[in-house]
Amino acid sequence: MTALLEVDGLTKTFAAGGPPWRRRFVHALTEVSFALEAGRTLGVVGESGSGKSTLGRCLLALSTPDAGSIRFDGADLGSLSRSGLADFRRRVQPVFQDPYASLDPRWSVGRSVREALDVFRIGSTLDREQRVRELFDRVGLNPELAERMPRQLSGGQRQRVGIAAALATEPQLIVADEPVSALDVSVQAQILNLFRDLQRDLGVAAVFITHDLSVVEHISHDIAVMHLGRLVEFGRASEVLARPQHPYTRSLLAAVPPAIPTRTHPHN
Ligand SMILES: Nc1ncnc2c1ncn2[C@@H]1O[C@H](COP(=O)(O)OP(=O)(O)OP(=O)(O)O)[C@@H](O)[C@H]1O
Ligand SMILES: [Mg+2]
Structure with a gap:
């Protein structure tokens, strides 16, 4: 293997x-x-x-x-084509120490999680809303929290959002x-x-x-x-x-x- x-x-x-x-x-x-x-x-x-x-x-x-x-x-990162790199970015996702750095302060946290789905055009618009709710659920957050702004969440909740965002593209x-x-x-x-x-x-x-x-x-x-x-x-x-x-x-x-x-x- x-x-x-x-x-x-x-x-x-x-x-x-x-x-x-x-x-x-x-x-x-x-x-x-x-x-x-x-x-x-x-x-x-x-x-x-x-x-x-x-x-x-x-x-x-x-x-x-x-x-x-x-x-x-099996693919060398140094020789990826543009589309190869885009595919890599979908399959390998970061989580950082400070979710503030990855969450846009002007966006609801649900919007931040949806961003990856939009960027990679995953699912229809309706699917994406549903998927955001599933991701919140998956990381142990009430989907209602998706409406909140980053500053309205605790540090732990924000990191859960960061993880949900990382999971959005189903990375490996x-x-x-x-x-x-x-x-x-x-x-x-x-x-x-x-x-x-x-x-x-x-x-x-x-x-x-x-x-x-x-x-x-x-x-x-x-x-x-x-x-x-x-x-x-x-x-x-x-x-x-x-x-x-x-x-x-x-x-x-x-x-x-x-x-x-x-x-x-x-x-x-
Ligand atoms: N962009 C940079 N320009 C110059 N030096 C850098 C840069 N990034 C890292 N370094 C240096 O490279 C070394 C390794 O840094 P790195 O951030 O990888 O360490 P780390 O193990 O993550 O440390 P920490 O636990 O503090 O996060 C350090 O000496 C750091 O100062
Ligand atoms: Mg470090």
């Missing part, structure tokens, strides 16, 4: 100031390689500045790597960058449970980025540990957590507070 996502030798460097003759560089990603199978959740952990968001942006085709390749469902992969970091711990657990239910019920794969290992412990099938732009550990979550190979992973594990309680473990 070919993997849904194959990342090979991904490298990205940023110029970080200094005069041209003594330019400093940040190696945000160095030779990062891994694969993710369909329907699985990969937790990407690492401290601030370790390259997690840079990886996420490359996976979403929002940033172009300097070297290396990303294959999604969701790339979520710190999707619960801005939320209270109790709300974090609810959103994590939602992610797992979606993974179980819809079979959507996820790359779940966080600086906090306790967040992904219970929802990840696989865990990738990043350190200074390198992938220092990758494997089945149960293996990585039980027998961490890299000293940095051990130090992360030692620093982990008790896990955020979620309902059940995924099957590994």
